[in-house]
Structure formats: structure tokens, C-alpha cells
Amino acid sequence: MFCKTFRVKSHTALKSSDRKKLRGDISNAFPLLTPEKLAELMPPKEDLTVVKLFVHKGDAVSVYVHNKNPIIFEVEKKFYPTVYTLWRYLDFLPVFSTWPPVFDRMTGGADLMLPGIVVSSSGLPAVQQGTLCAITLVGNRAPVAIGVATMSTKDMLASGMKGKGFNVLHTYKDHLWAYGDESGPPNIPPEEIEVVPSAKLEEEVIPLDSETPAPSTELENLNLEEVTATTQQKGGELKENTEILEEESVGLPCDDNCNTSSQETMDDLLNQCFFHALKYKVKKSDLPLLTSTFLRNYLFACCPEGQQVDIKKSSYKKLSKFLQAMQQRNILQVKELSKGVESIVEIQWKHPDIISFVAPATAPPTETCETAEIGRKQPYQPPEIISLYGINAKMLPLFQASGHKKGDLLTQNDVRGVIVTYVKTNELVHSDNKNFVTVDPVICDCLLNVSEKHDITLLKWDDLFARCLERMQPSHQVTFPGSSPVVRKGNIEPIDITVAQRTSNKKVTIIKNLELYGLDPSSVGSLLQQRVQASFSCTALPGTKDRVQMQIQGNQVSQTGKLLLEHFRIPRKYVNGLDLAVKSGKKK
Incomplete structure (x- = not known):
């Protein structure tokens, strides 16, 4: 702001x-x-x-x-x-943390996206949509921004920590801060003992010339919408910082009132969520899987409603120790694929403990990426889209007799009915040829150009209707199942699919306007990634405020078209660029 x-x-x-x-x-x-x-x-x-x-x-x-x-x-x-x-009252608001490179984008006016939020081992603060929250940087409790949550904590975790998390209103270093004495935030050590690094900060960049995700340690374009990777140096620093915090947690004395039973309860909950995630959530195509991604997007998501996994309150204290124990039981294998970044590389799905696990009735319903529709509780259904036409001042004389006024929105059939009624009421149908309508002064003023007014005396019915629709204000109404209709000016933009050339003669497919049809670009990208085994990213759509474009490596127009037309049942007239698909026999 x-x-x-x-x-x-x-x-x-x-x-x-x-x-x-x-x-x-x-x-x-x-x-x-x-x-x-x-x-x-x-x-x-x-x-x-x-x-x-x-x-x-x-x-x-x-x-x-x-x-x-x-x-x-x-x-x-x-x-x-x-x-x-x-800075004077730290516990004023619920607190979320992010990374310094992400904050640099926020100072430029960007909102805080969920991939940029750091998830600690104790989870996220419980907030509702619209809650005002403070935003801090890792390693310092002093807030550097405030923002309004765009969704509840439960919905954040259910979305896989993708999409916009906060509408940022004010930040340290903005012009409101500069209106004061321009002092900096105090250095207040964090209370957290163990921090689970954001998966997006550790996520490896996938080269455009590879067809399957490959680990990397390059940091490329760290931003609010896709925090993609860390350099080896940053990965090492991150690991060192985490190890220091973990060593401190080991050295903390246990309170005399430590409750062993509560620790056992947390162990049971941790094991329940762990096996639930392995059996019903993680798939072979997801491997290798970052340990932090597994914790945030899979294990936390399997936690029963009303409960929260806190590894610090378990007997393991740290995620690394818990996974090490599971590895000793030959349930999975964890490797450090790049410096400072650990990933789950293998899971023994035939292990007796996994096979015998049964999800409790209180556990969240199991869903796969193919059936969990774009963050909705119900399967996705395409919206009903109706073209509307607004009555402007120039066209008003044609519609006044029907009781309409300026600004009224009509469907195409309504417009046709009004015109037919006007023509018949004023007896304008040509007596010799009923396919023509006589042009009276009102039709002349409303539908004819200046150069035509002295030359045209008759109009065909189709020409009359076409001219009328062209001169009215276009609008459209979008109605999602179970939601109230939303009316917007102009014609709805179709989903636009284009293929762009990148370096080394590599191609990428760019998809825009998915949000207009109720589709989350990140979720659509995830589904496409599973189908074609190619990397994708989401970036801000130039010239818009809250919309993004999804980009996936290679010419994936054919698979994108199948996903939109067959899976999501989007009408073909609302999808542009399907002709760019690779023809059979040609290389992508």
C-alpha cells in the first residue's frame, strides 16, 4: 500500500x-x-x-x-x-516468517506467496481468512511487515502451500516507514528451536533440456511466487544454522514437569501421519522428495482435524532423527543429494508396517493429485459462462419502449426479442420481402454510420441483430456451482496457450488466464508435471495485479489441451492455441 x-x-x-x-x-x-x-x-x-x-x-x-x-x-x-x-509489542499479532530474499520483493509492492513462508517443526499459527498477521524474517522476531491472510491455516496446508498467502499492507523500508525516524528493526533472537526450511528454498532447479526433475544447487530468481533453489553456499549455511539450533535444543534441560504420556501421544500422532502419508499420499513419481516438502505438504496434511503435529514435543525432537529411525527400520531411504539438502529417495511400500496401516476415521480423506481438484473440497466443475450486452446511451431509444433503461444487461436472446418486438410494434417488416426491415429514424440513429444514413433504407434481420450487438456494451456472467453469479465488463478472456523459444533452442509452453475459470495455475502445473515429467513454474502475469502465468518445459500443448478439455471439461471455444500442438512424428 x-x-x-x-x-x-x-x-x-x-x-x-x-x-x-x-x-x-x-x-x-x-x-x-x-x-x-x-x-x-x-x-x-x-x-x-x-x-x-x-x-x-x-x-x-x-x-x-x-x-x-x-x-x-x-x-x-x-x-x-x-x-x-x-517492534515494541511483539505478541501483538499472529506471526509468520519468511526469508530475506522474499522480503526484498515485498518491499517492491509484491504480496507474500505461500511458497515463501517458512514452516517450523511446530507448524503454522492457527489463523482464519482475513486475520491481520505480522511477518518476520528467519532469525529475528522483530516484524518487518503486516498483511491480511487470504485463507485459513487449514486451507494453506490443504493447498500444498501454493498460491497467495497474504495481502501485504505495510513493510519496513516502505514510504510509511520512511515518514518516521527510519530506524531499523531490533535484533531479537527467535524462540523456535528447530526450523524446517521451506521446500521451495531447497527445491532444485530442473534444467529445461531434461525431461525428468534433476537435483541442482543453483539459486535462480528467488521470489514470492516461486522460491526455487539454493546455492551450495546458502544450502551449507542453512544446514549449519539448523544444526546449531538443533544442538541447542539437545542441550536444553527438561522441565521437571515433563509429561511422558503427552510425549508418547505425540509419537503416536507423528507415526500415524507418517504412515498415512506414505500409504495414501506419496507416489513413486514424487521421488526424490525433499524431506521438508514431505513434512509440509504430506505429513502435516494428514493430521486429523483439531490436532497438530509438533515434532519438538515427540521423543525424536527433530525431523532428521525421526526419518533416521524410519530408515533403520528399512521403511525408507534418505540421502543428501546436494549440500545441505536431504531428500527421500526410496520407500518400501511393501513394508509390513505400511501395508498393515489403516487410516483412522478421524483422518482427512485420502486424495490423489488427479482426484483432489485444485484445492476444492468438491470435484471441479466448469463455470457457466453467459455473454451479456449492456444498454448504452446510443442504443437506449431502441429499448425504452420495452421498459429497459441505460445500464441494463441482456442476453443475446433478450436483445433479439426486444428488437423483434420493436419492429413488429412499429410495423417495420417490409411488405414485399419479410427478410428485410425498414429503417426508421430510431434504427437509423442507433445502428447506421453517418455515411450510411442517406443510402440504406432496408436491413436484413441478421444484419440488424449483428449491428445491435456490436454497438452494445459487452459483458459476461460467470457462475460456479454453489456460488453466486459474478458479472464482469467485456468479453471473458479465453485460456491462452502459447509456445516460446528459450536458450539452446529449447521450448516452453506458457498458459494464461486459468484463474478466470476457477483453476489454480500451480495445481494445474502439478497435474501436468505428473503427466509429462517436466518442470513448471508460475510467474506474475505482466500488466495484471493478482494473476499469474504457468510455464512448463517443452511443447506440452497436446497434454494441456487434454487436461483442460477432457479432465476439467472447459468448452473448446474458451481455449486458444491448441493448434500449436506438436504434430505426430515431429520432435518436441
Whole structure:
């Protein structure tokens, strides 16, 4: 919101009555802010000013300033703390962590995507959609940004930690921060003992000339939407940092009140989720599988509703020790394919413990990537799309007699019915040839160009209808099963499939506009990856705010077309580029 320069409208001191009302509003908005902390934040006898400003998108914002630092800002009657306030009260909001390279993109105005969120061994904070949260960097508890969660924690894990996680409102180093004294965040050591590195930070880059995923240690274009890999140096540093934290956790003394039974309970839950993931979630095509990816996308996802796996509370304490124990039982094999990055390379699915495991009734339903439809609880169903036509000022005279007014939206059949009624009511059907309609002054003004007004006296029915639709405002209505219809201006953009040339004469397939049809680009990419064994990525679609384009290596137009037309049942008229598929006998 404040990534670009804003315009200050006014800067005034707050009256005592307004200050009292503000204290009450903030107290209601943030119950965790005690009266003592509130008095410390806004001392009664010290100046408090309100700055009215307009951000670059045009939104009006009220910023409350104390001691030259903005402490609270208000947008549409909702209050939000600044980073200056969060540095004083660390437990103000639920906290999520990310990596410094990801934060660099956030300062430029990007939102926080789920692949950029660090998942600790204790899981993520439990939040609901719309919850205001603080965002920190790994290794420091001082918040560097605030954002609104786009989905609940449960939905984040169910989505495989893919898609947008937070709409970022304010960050350290943005223009609102620069309006204060520009001090930096304090260095506050984290409370976490063990951090499970984000899978996307360790995920190997797959060369475009390979047909199967291959491990790599190159860090390429680390960003919010796809944090793809780590360099060997960063991988080593990450491992060293993790080992240091793990050594510290081993040296911590156990509390005298440690409950052995609770530890056994956590061991049982960990084993249950582990075998559930191996038997019902992980497939042979998923291997090699990063251990952090397995923990975040598979093991956590198998946790029964209302429970949460916390490895630190188990007897293993660390994921590495747990997997080592499973390896000693010959259930799986873990290898360090690149420096600092461990992966599960083999699973013994015929092991008696896996075969004998039965998912409990309280466990989440088992789904495969082919049947778990794009993050929906119900199988995906294509939306119903209806073309609509809006009545503008020029066309209004033709529709007034039917009781319509400017701005009304009609279907093509409705438009045809109104025109037929108008022609018959005014007896404009040609007496000698009923295929023609006589042009009266209203039709002349509405449908004819200036150069045609003195030459054309008759119009064919089809020409009359076509001219009418061309001159109306196009719109469309999209209705998903179980949802209310959504009307948008203009014609709906089709799913666009193109093939682009990359270095070394390699090709990639680019797919755009999937979101318009209720499809998640990341999930579609995962399904395609399983079908063609090629790497994919999602990047921001240039010229748009919240849309991305999916890119997959090779010419995959044929498989993409089959997936969209047969699996998702998208009508063919809404898919462009199918003619770019590789012809039989030709090399991709």
C-alpha cells in the first residue's frame, strides 16, 4: 500500500475528545493491547497528530503519529499497527516468517506467496481468512511487515502451500516507514528451536533440456511466487544454522514437569501421519522428495482435524532423527543429494508396517493429485459462462419502449426479442420481402454510420441483430456451482496457450488466464508435471495485479489441451492455441 510515494492532504494535532475516541477504537480493534500498553503507546500528555494522505492507488488513509513516528494507520475504518508499534509489542499479532530474499520483493509492492513462508517443526499459527498477521524474517522476531491472510491455516496446508498467502499492507523500508525516524528493526533472537526450511528454498532447479526433475544447487530468481533453489553456499549455511539450533535444543534441560504420556501421544500422532502419508499420499513419481516438502505438504496434511503435529514435543525432537529411525527400520531411504539438502529417495511400500496401516476415521480423506481438484473440497466443475450486452446511451431509444433503461444487461436472446418486438410494434417488416426491415429514424440513429444514413433504407434481420450487438456494451456472467453469479465488463478472456523459444533452442509452453475459470495455475502445473515429467513454474502475469502465468518445459500443448478439455471439461471455444500442438512424428 505504501510502496510508492503518497500525497499528504493535511497534518493536524488530535483533540482530547478525538484522542479518547481513538483509544477506545484501538482497544476494541486489538484486545491484546492492554490499557497500560495503550497508555504507553499514546501518552495522555504528549502530542498526537493525525496525517490525512492519499496513497498511489487513490485510497484515503489516516496515519496517527507520536514522537515523529507513525504508530497506527486507518483505512476504511479499520486500524492497523505500523512496524514501529510492532517492534515494541511483539505478541501483538499472529506471526509468520519468511526469508530475506522474499522480503526484498515485498518491499517492491509484491504480496507474500505461500511458497515463501517458512514452516517450523511446530507448524503454522492457527489463523482464519482475513486475520491481520505480522511477518518476520528467519532469525529475528522483530516484524518487518503486516498483511491480511487470504485463507485459513487449514486451507494453506490443504493447498500444498501454493498460491497467495497474504495481502501485504505495510513493510519496513516502505514510504510509511520512511515518514518516521527510519530506524531499523531490533535484533531479537527467535524462540523456535528447530526450523524446517521451506521446500521451495531447497527445491532444485530442473534444467529445461531434461525431461525428468534433476537435483541442482543453483539459486535462480528467488521470489514470492516461486522460491526455487539454493546455492551450495546458502544450502551449507542453512544446514549449519539448523544444526546449531538443533544442538541447542539437545542441550536444553527438561522441565521437571515433563509429561511422558503427552510425549508418547505425540509419537503416536507423528507415526500415524507418517504412515498415512506414505500409504495414501506419496507416489513413486514424487521421488526424490525433499524431506521438508514431505513434512509440509504430506505429513502435516494428514493430521486429523483439531490436532497438530509438533515434532519438538515427540521423543525424536527433530525431523532428521525421526526419518533416521524410519530408515533403520528399512521403511525408507534418505540421502543428501546436494549440500545441505536431504531428500527421500526410496520407500518400501511393501513394508509390513505400511501395508498393515489403516487410516483412522478421524483422518482427512485420502486424495490423489488427479482426484483432489485444485484445492476444492468438491470435484471441479466448469463455470457457466453467459455473454451479456449492456444498454448504452446510443442504443437506449431502441429499448425504452420495452421498459429497459441505460445500464441494463441482456442476453443475446433478450436483445433479439426486444428488437423483434420493436419492429413488429412499429410495423417495420417490409411488405414485399419479410427478410428485410425498414429503417426508421430510431434504427437509423442507433445502428447506421453517418455515411450510411442517406443510402440504406432496408436491413436484413441478421444484419440488424449483428449491428445491435456490436454497438452494445459487452459483458459476461460467470457462475460456479454453489456460488453466486459474478458479472464482469467485456468479453471473458479465453485460456491462452502459447509456445516460446528459450536458450539452446529449447521450448516452453506458457498458459494464461486459468484463474478466470476457477483453476489454480500451480495445481494445474502439478497435474501436468505428473503427466509429462517436466518442470513448471508460475510467474506474475505482466500488466495484471493478482494473476499469474504457468510455464512448463517443452511443447506440452497436446497434454494441456487434454487436461483442460477432457479432465476439467472447459468448452473448446474458451481455449486458444491448441493448434500449436506438436504434430505426430515431429520432435518436441
